[in-house]
Amino acid sequence: MKKTILLLALSLSCLSAFGQNKIILATDIQDTAPKFMLKDGKPAGIGIDIMNLLEATGNFKFRYEFKFTPGKAIQANMKSGESDIHIGWALTPERQKFATFGEELFKVTYVGVVRKDDKADFKSVSDLIKLGDQGIVLANFGAASTASLKKIQGLKVDESGEDMTTNLAKLAGGKGRVYIFHNLGIGYEMQKPGNASKFRVVNIDFETHEALKETPQFVAFSKKVPAETVQKINSALVKSKKEIDAIVKKYTSN
Missing domain, CATH: 3.40.190.10 (Periplasmic binding protein-like II)
Known part of the structure; x- marks a missing residue:
């Protein structure tokens, strides 16, 4: 009996030590x-x-x-x-x-979302720059892709929206021409009820801006x-x- 109690105590002690040693x-x-x-x-x-x-x-x-x-x-x-x-x-x-x-x-690529009725008379970031106020890009505040977009000279970027939901609502309300974010998030959002009837996804040529092409996502x-x-x-x-x-x-x- 004493031996059984001792073994049980040792087992509990080991389990306790294991829990305490977890990296939190x-x-x-x-x-x-x-x-x-x-x-x-x-x-x-x-x-x-x-x-x-x-x-x-x-x-x-x-x-x-x-x-x-x-x-x-x-x-x-x-x-x-x-x-x-x-x-x-x-x-x-x-x-x-x-x-x-x-x-x-994993890796992501970047795509654009426009309103369903937008003819999207642009194919590249150069086209968006030429459109001026008619080519405003919506982007998530603080995102790595937003920092890359802001580095493109002449491109008008509105980063006041903090997330996908906010920016899609802005786009639906006529604020901005295109919302740019990674394909992973946009693909998920487009599956939500109602979004497919309001928006469509467009590919954009980011030309020499490599950071907006295929981008690895890391643990940091x-x-x-x-x-x-x-x-x-x-x-x-x-x-x-x-x-x-x-x-x-x-x-x-x-």
Whole structure:
């Protein structure tokens, strides 16, 4: 009996130690479905599924409150160390100042959305520049793609909208000519009831602006996260590449 109690005590002690040794990482949730979203009232999406996978296969625990955080606030939290990690970020020189970029998770391309009745008499960013006030581009505030769009001389960019929902509402209301964002998010939004009857997707030639063509999305860490933790997460992602590819496919195959 004493031996059984001793073994039980040792087992509980080991389980307790295992829990205490978990690597806890704080993160923010971004309003960029299908990366982060609610499904049947529960957190879901590519980012959530990747974090769940890492928790199931490794000694990690992700801490977050499921509320959408604006892009600029996410950057501020990563810079201060309040947030440790972000799943699915494009690498930019500005972000490299305060974040360490790890493994690539998936790639996106950038497309445009116009009103359904728009003849879209433009094919390239040069065409949009020539249109002047009739070629205003709507873009998400704080997004990497927005920073790239703003660097195009002569292109008029309205970044007052923080997310896809806001910008599509602005577009429907006649504010702006085209909304530009990545194919992953726009593809998801176009599946929502009513959007296909109001909008259509158009391809845009971004010419020499490489950052707006195929763009890798990475896992990113605050520079305050220990190098050992960064290495462990990156290693776990490499080992889980097949499963991560399946997660991305699940949200993009429809």
